[in-house]
Amino acid sequence: MIPISDLRKQIAPIRVSIDEAIKKVVDNTNFIMGAEVKELEAELASYANVKYAIGVSNGTDAIRLALAALGVMAGDGVICPAFTYYATAGAVASIGARPVFTDIEPDTYTISLPSLEKAIKKGKRIKAVIPVHLYGQCADMDGVRKIARKYNLKILEDTAQAFGATYRGKKAGTIGDCGSVSFFPGKNLGAFGDAGGVLTNSATIAGKIRLLRNQGNKEKYFHSLLGYNHRLDTLQAAVLKVKLHYLDGWNKKRQENAEYYNQQLKDIASLKTPFVPAYTTHIYHQYVLRVATSSQKLIAHLRSKGIDARVYYPVPLHLQKCFKDLGYKRGDFPESEKAAKQTLAIPVYPDLTKEELEYIVASIKEHVK
């Protein structure tokens, strides 16, 4: 099987440095908020060219903390696309706020601006919008910022899939009020377990997130805010510090693999390769193809050939059972519903060999002709 990602291959060449970094933490036993957390935060901030990076427990908690720091309260509405991973909206609901969904643009799978404006006009107490940089490329941030300014909304960029991508030269996650990042093992920069971060240029937001992630502790046993335990483990920070040096190289390999697919598949009329607008780079967390009707047959064919093709995501959020109380129905977001049916992701991870890439292309061509 050619898997959708292969961490063994990624880790093998850097294993010695990672083992050393882990050993150092185990030797000094500073497992909670050890030096590596601060060091990683400084390196992440410098990498993203942003004033503050705060390490947290995972990408979902990064969204929770960011929204709380932005002043989102229970009962407030927070807008996000219906076509994204569950956690974007799950995090909103987890702090008692209300997810308010929008549709997506059919060519980029990112938030639709007309749909965003419609949701704001129709919605009540809308406080913030979460554009999701889905699959590894940025949403139209100038458009989102213009609308957010008009209606006085805060912007949290869900950068879980796009850490390292750029929007008009700026790093994803640093354009809105803040950006949440996930270091889930399968993300482009992955820890050895759960981990995440928040990026921001605001000292106020950064300060609030630092408090909130650590029990609202300004000083030990003095709690100025109702905080959470959403800290980043020192061990994860140590692993991430080693891996961060390789991120750009890995992303470049993903881009080369994507370019190969684009060239090989561009003349197949029944397949649509990813569209990347001029304002963004794409770091291909996923390489997503689109077919005219249902992607299920092509997926089944690829699987029969030993290729792990998948749909991200088969059910848009407005149709998820857990959100049924929000009152949405089928047909509310047609582009999200179509994308859930017509798309498939194929392996694009950095360590794919030339032979594997050729085999994947040949297997696709066999089916679509």
Ligand SMILES: *Cc1c(COP(=O)(O)O)cnc(C)c1O
């Ligand atoms: C992975 C992901 C998250 C959640 O990150 P975790 O670290 O798994 O909590 C949130 N949003 C999107 C779009 C993601 O892909």
